[in-house]
Amino acid sequence: MTIIRNCINMGASPIQTLREDAPMNQPRISPRVPLIAAVLGAAACLAFAAPARAQEKVLNLYSARHYQTDEALYANFTKATGIRINRVEADDAGILARLKAEGAASPADVILLVDAARLWRGEQDGLFQPMKSAVVERRVPAQFRGADTGQGPQWIGISTRARVVVYDKARVKPEQVDTYEELAAPALKGQVCIRSGSHPYNLSLFGSMLERLGPQRTEAWLKGVVDNLARPPRGGDTDQIRGVAAGECAVAVTNTYYFARLMQSGSAADRDLVARVGVVFPEQAGAGTHVNISGAAVARNAKNREAAQQFIEYLTGDDAQRMLADGNNEYPVVPGVRTENPALAALGRFKSETVPVARVGANTAAVQQMLDRVGFR
Ligand code: FE2
Helix, strand or coil: CHHHHHHHHHHHCCCCCCCCCCCCCCCCCCCHHHHHHHHHHHHHHHHHHCCCCCCCCEEEEEECCCCHHHHHHHHHHHHHHCCEEEEEECCHHHHHHHHHHHHHHCCCCEEEEECHHHHHHHHHCCCEECCCCHHHHHHCCHHHECCCCCCCCCCEEEEEEEEEEEEECCCCCHHHCCCCHHHHCHHHCCCEECCCCCCHHHHHHHHHHHHHHCHHHHHHHHHHHHHHECCCCCCCHHHHHHHHHCCCCCEEEEEHHHHHHHHCCCCHHHHHHHHHEEEECCCCCCCCECEEEEEEEEECCCCCHHHHHHHHHHHCCHHHHHHHHHHCCCEECCCCCCCCCHHHHHHCCCCECCCCHHHHHHHHHHHHHHHHHHCCC
């Protein structure tokens, strides 16, 4: 009875399909998604009801990534291994909620999420299992893996993105914003735009600040940023960049790929906007710019454990790394992998922070309490 109810839920549950991360040239709502969900739901039910077709190897993937280039990434894996990938796409919160609701009956084998704060949350909620892999240890720097549980980390970075400051070239000099701490400087009163403090991208940035500055200085800094806001936090990172271009704010915070997207936009207005806005990689003279990840995890109740590991190891290969990074204007997590992305090349090389993303994730709970205290919505 439980199984049947789960089956019905799987096929019929409305999946969140709003794509905060969607490239601008793609529809934000994917019409494919409900169909995939229905098919996968039905497939899972068939698997429960009758033995699977003999020897067909499958991998059930829950992904918060949703870029066209990822299609080729999956197709290449199937070609190389014969393992068919069933995919459920939803946003990160939707995937975490779904895994919780499905519990032990979940068909998920591998989960792809964006941001260390969310990966850490999934680990805390017991949704993943550790994975020990010599390939991953060799390819992915320890800084970008979850904390080692003794049986390996519970999640592994597959691409990186930097959190940078953009500014109005007419009103601000880059040296005014070349540290994150300067976002709280009195000179920028009423001029800073940033999305919600509680969004994972900001929780992670602030978690990194907490690691570096300690609790007192971090909370004072957060209070200073709130005092400097040009408007109450709203919208995504791209909206903050647009706010700078429109003169509503002089300074804003964004992940690199959003800016790179605008740089490569087909719209002349977007490219015009980019020309008015400068970009700074903060902390180049200090700790380095805050860098986050998108990452992969083996699901707690994975039925295809071996295929799951094979897939995650595949994602760390040179070709997969290039596709993962270029598809969303991100950076490869594996050192030395070359990409060809004119926008990222134009943004240039930069020094990254070295704080482990696992520490950043673990700090986000304390950060949320600070945000509540200083009224950073
Ligand atoms: Fe994003």
